[in-house]
Amino acid sequence: MTDAVPGFDVTTFTHGERTHEVYRAGVGPAVIVIHEMPGLHPGVTAFGQRLVDAGFRVYLPSLFGRPGQPFAGREMRRSLWQVCVSREFVLLADRTNPVVTWLRALAAQAHAECGGPGVGAVGMCFTGGFALAMAVEPAVLAPVLSQPGLPVPLTARKRAALGLDPADLASVKTRAAGGLCLLGLRFSGDRGSPPERFATLRREFGDAFEAIEIDSSPGNPHGIPRGAHSVLTEDLVDTPGHPTRAALDRVIAFLAERLAPQPSQPDPPPA
Numbered sequence: 001m002t003d004a005v006p007g008f009d010v011t012t013f014t015h016g017e018r019t020h021e022v023y024r025a026g027v028g029p030a031v032i033v034i035h036e037m038p039g040l041h042p043g044v045t046a047f048g049q050r051l052v053d054a055g056f057r058v059y060l061p062s063l064f065g066r067p068g069q070p071f072a073g074r075e076m077r078r079s080l081w082q083v084c085v086s087r088e089f090v091l092l093a094d095r096t097n098p099v100v101t102w103l104r105a106l107a108a109q110a111h112a113e114c115g116g117p118g119v120g121a122v123g124m125c126f127t128g129g130f131a132l133a134m135a136v137e138p139a140v141l142a143p144v145l146s147q148p149g150l151p152v153p154l155t156a157r158k159r160a161a162l163g164l165d166p167a168d169l170a171s172v173k174t175r176a177a178g179g180l181c182l183l184g185l186r187f188s189g190d191r192g193s194p195p196e197r198f199a200t201l202r203r204e205f206g207d208a209f210e211a212i213e214i215d216s217s218p219g220n221p222h223g224i225p226r227g228a229h230s231v232l233t234e235d236l237v238d239t240p241g242h243p244t245r246a247a248l249d250r251v252i253a254f255l256a257e258r259l260a261p262q263p264s265q266p267d268p269p270p271a
Contacts (some may be wrong), residue, residue: 008045013102016089016102021245028055028116029056031056031122032122033048034061034224035065035127036124038080039069040065041069043071047232056221061106093159100133103121111139116261117141119141121134122255124147133168139167141258142181144184145184147190147192147231160196170268179207184198185214186213189216198211212231212250
């Protein structure tokens with residue numbers, strides 16, 4: 001185990017020219033948690049531990065930042081610079097991020113290691129849409145998009161964009177028509193993950209897309225600030241009855257529903 005991410009073992013995964021550290025723990029169906037900015041901070045690893053406790057084998061790839069460092073401005077600036085100079089990421093273009101190819105390969109390996117019907121993928125903020133793009137990989141059965149933030153929503157077109165190549169969008173839509181389901185989370189007042197993006201997901205995926213939009217408007221009954229952004233980490237209020245806790249519980253239930261072992265079919269009667 002490692003001090004940077006307590007409770008998780010660290011290894012590396014290489015696909016093509018790309019290699020990243022991956023932290024793993026737990027037993028059960030595989031779930032890949034793709035961290036938000038600034039990296040594998042304690043809020044992300046705590047979420048990963050919740051999934052381990054719920055009966056999943058959790059994979060935490062470290063894509064940028066320093067694992068174990070706090071959610072802080074200095075770390076945010078460091079990670080943003082790292083992302084800006086990397087060829088694995090695009091911030092402004094409405095296309096699939098190159099690192100997703102690596103993440104799809106990780107999902108295929110995790111499925112081979114863990115078995116079961118498939119793999120879950122949870123993306124957050126900067127990586128929120130990566131979970132959707134990963135669903136091109138057939139092993140991914142439970143994509144969760146938590147406050148998807150790319151492309152950076154600087155224009156009306158970018159606010160509605162999904163950060164997905166047209167061919168990838170068509171592939172995921174075909175899978176959704178065949179039974180794939182998606183789950184999305186955001187705060188209603190979050191400008192970093194705007195409502196137009198969820199409107200696009202509803203239009204493209206219809207009933208296959210389940211949206212949880214938590215009220216963060218002024219005067220909302222739970223006192224959630226308008227600037228709330230990170231549903232599953234920094235802005236989670238871990239109190240039964242709070243809407244962020246309800247969202248967390250729904251994520252865990254969604255993963256369990258989609259990744260539960262399928263009942264074996266009885267042998268057909270002899271002819």
